[in-house]
Amino acid sequence: MKLDTTPRLADPDAIFTALAHAYCHLDDAQARAFDARLILLLTNHVGDDDVLREAIAIASDGLVPRDRAGDLDAVP
Amino acid sequence: MAPSHLRPGFGYRRSADQDAPAPVRHPVVVVGAGPTGLSMAIDLALHRVPVVLLDDDNTVSPGSRAVCYAKRTLEVWDRLGVGEAVVARGVGWRNGWVHHRKQLVYEFDLLTEAGHKMPAFTNLQQYLLEEALVARAHEMAGIDLRWRNRVIGLTVAADHVALVVDTPEGPYELQCEWLVAADGAKSFARRQLGLEFVGQTIRDRFLICDVATDADFPNLRQFWFDPPFHRERSVLMHRQADNLWRIDLQLGWYADPAAEQVPERVAMRLRRILGEEANFRVESAEVYTFQCRRLERFVHGRVLFAGDAAHQVSPFGARGANSGVQDADNLGWKLRLVLAGLAPAALLESYNRERVAAADENLRRAEQAAEFIAPRSPMARALRDAALHLAGRFSFARDFVNSGRLSQPTVYAGSPLTTPDHPADRFGGGVLPGAPCMDALVERSGEADWLLRHLGFCFTALVFDATPPSGQVERLAALPVPVRTVVVRVGTAEPAEEACLADTAGLARDRYDAQPGTTYLIRPDQHVAARWRRFDLTAIAAAMARATGSAEAA
Known part of the structure; x- marks a missing residue:
């Protein structure tokens, strides 16, 4: 696996709180827009197709049946 | 405002085949005189394969069809002798604007590289394109173009295809060794063979309009996501010749096609885009649902499917007509070699492999858009x-914003006809094996010339800055399928070498990642079959066997 899932942050509590606080004044639609922007910014920063596909698979785990999760791989 | 286009009427003429005592057998019959079928017929005729081209109509296409032709397609047409006419009649463009809501998000520039004969894109309404192709076909003795000849019967035998063709004077029978079915999305040949498309319908509807207006809009590809004048949907606007504009409006899956085609409603939607004061005339307006699908195979015995008869994509990306013409480009030389007995019929299987791969690429791109x-x-x-x-x-x-990725030619990298690079040759770029050749401005005998003019129709060994050993050029020319040698001198050619191309500016050298001795083997459709760092007769002969389907891939 290329996705690094070991602890990497110097101050995880601070970053977690910063993420949570970012949603404080957002309604649902704004939160969704924020999620989408953040995902795209980080996606480009990661810049590695394999890592991103692994992350997509792990994030999908348990949310969709396995055979449907496979659809994601069918869309290059 | 542009005048209404009057479609020319091409007359029906009785063929001698209709009076023959027994069905006449031709080497090739092409069904369908659209962009694909016409290109196919012209290519075959230039390969000296006589061809009968049947069309059920007596004129060119009505509106709301292909608009936008990519450089590779224009290069194919240039090889067929009609590229300059298409470019001259059409509208060149290179810039696009992408809007989101009220904002211009960004402008793109296709940054057309200098030193190519053909532009990046030319727009031309399909009926004018077809007029240019028909004019070319009519001037060629090798093409027997029969208007108002509708195929109503098709039977495939072991060594031929038998057709029944209906005409204003009644039906007649006709036979051919090979049938090219370029008869469109509703292909009779496809239905007659009981073949199904695989793929999907895009659950959306689009109002596609051709609008003549003298209003002064910029000559760009404009795409709006969720604009104020068409909320929650997208709009595409693109220029065609004679002040005609293509306007595509996304309507959504639940739109009522009949209601959306009512002229008052179309005009209301267009006024929102063009402005209340704009003076315009709607030349055509139709609601479409797009298909993204293809036949499982394009080769069925002696019937070869091409263009929309073989595959259909949504129009965002201009991959319909472009891919059909590239189908024809791929098929012409293969049919010629098989008919001449210079290649096994199995060579046609590579048409299936290469063009199915191309269709899949187009389908994937269309679905992503x-x-x-x-x-x-x-x-x-x-x-x-x-x-x-x-x-x-x-x-x-x-890079994420996708309003249709514009048509790019397919690289036949995984094709059994393509010889991969030898790692020791260390190519760092250039034209990849399987890719179409790039054009370059060169000189011949002191006159400006184009590299692509010297490639195509036959196999060509393109040799950079080296003289092949004595007698080897002749041996290549004497192979079962002859190979012509073209030498490019980087810098200026010696006056004595009149047959050479001079790459004065090093443009070809750069585009082909060439060193002295670099040799490309180029197919008749201008795709690269193989390349090496030196001229090697044995290697060329082996690559030739492979590229003509006479050797199993190693």
Whole structure:
């Protein structure tokens, strides 16, 4: 696996709180827009197709049946 | 405002075949005189294969069809002797604007590289394109173009295809060794063989309009996501010749096609885009649902499917007509070699392999564009809008914005006809094996010339800055399928070498990653079959066997 899932942050509590606080004044639609922007910014920063596909698979785990999760791989 | 286009009427003429005592057998019959079928017939005729081209109509296409032709397609037409006419009649463009809501998000420039004969894109309404192709076909003795000849019967035998063709004077029978079915999305040949398309319908509807107006709009490809004048949907606007504009409006899956085609409603929608004062005339307006699908195989015994008869994609990306013409480009030389007995019929299987791969690439691209234009879930929509939002500030996000990825030629990298690079040759770029050759401005005998003019129709060994050993050029020319040698001198050619091309500016050298001795083997359709760092007769002969289907891939 290329996705690094070991602890990497110097101050995880601070970053977690910063993420949570970012949603404080957002309604649902704004939160969704924020999620989408953040995902795209980080996606480009990661810049590695394999890592991103692994992350997509792990994030999908348990949310969709396995055979449907496979659809994601069918869309290059 | 542009005058209404009057479609020319091409007359029906009785063929001698209709009076023959027994069905006449031809080497090739092409069904369908659209862009694909016409290109196919012209290519075959230039290969000296006599061809009968049947069309059920007596004129060119009505409106709302192909508009936008990519450089590779223009290069194919240039090889067929009609590229200059298409470019001269059409509208060149290189810039595009992408809008989101009220904002211009970004402008793109196709940054057309200098030193290519053909432009990046030319727009021309399909009927004018067809007029140019028909004019070319009519001047060629090798093409027997029969208007108002509708195929109504088709039977495949072991060594021929038997057709029944209906005409204003009644039906007649006709036979051919090979049938090219370029008879469009509703292909009679496809239905007659009981073949199904695989793929999907895009769950969306689009109002496609051709609008003549003297209003002064910029000559660009403009795409709007969720504009104020067509909320929640997309609009595409693109120029054609004679002040005609193509305007595509996304309507959504639940739109009522009949209601949307009512002229008053179409005019109301167009006024919102063109402005209340704009003077315009609607030349055509139709609601379409797009298919993304293909036949499982394009080769069925002696019937070869090409263009829309073989595959259909949504129009965002201009991959319909472009891919059909590239089908014809791929098939012409193969049919010629098989008919001449210079290649096994199995060579035609490579048409299936290469063009199915091309269709899959086009289908994938079209489906990706459809996902972006019509997101299928609220979060997909949020991602789409986030990409558009970020695109204004960050170039990375522009790469996500997909209003249709414009047609690019397919590289036949995995084809059994293509010889991969030898690692020791260390190519760092250039034209990849399987890719179409790039043009370059060169000189011949002191006159400006184009490299692509010297490639195509036969196999060519393109040799950079080296003289093949004595007698080897002749031996290549004497192979079962002859190979012509073209030498390019980087810098200026010696006056004594009149047959050479001079790459004065090093343009060809750079585009082909060439060193002295670098040799490309180029197919009759101008795709690269193989390349090496030195001229090697044995290697060329082996690559030739492979490229003509006479050797199994190693």
